[in-house]
Amino acid sequence: LTFALNPSDYEPQATLRLPGYPQQEDEDVVASTDGSSGMEISWLHTNQAGIYSFQLHRRDGRSVVRRFAVNVDANESDLTPATEEDLRRSLDGLKVEYIEGVAMKTDDTDSGRKELWPMLLVAAMGLLMIEQAMAWRFGRG
16 A cells, blocks of 8 residues: 655654554554655555544544555455365365266265155045045944
């Protein structure tokens, strides 16, 4: 993060509130002169995504807050499937068993599962038919 300040309006000292606030303490930042009678504030440690808030001190005594949003690295959002070699490299030293998706589907853990509702429907229909037959048989009095 780098931005310019007018030295006639702002003090060279600023306070930076990091995205991890309140767990991370505020940092004091000092502006550097850019050689053309201007000041520039830089913060290069933006490895954490979030809002970076600079509290700037004006020469008239007021404070101004400038906020900058930092996104995560675009490589972290890459949804390309990893190959077996990529996984083994990233999990170096860990015991890994690589299973293809088709091999996982042939697992017998779900073989005992069946839907129950068709059997319950047949049983309920049977009970209704028996009840009707009994009412017809014993209902004549």
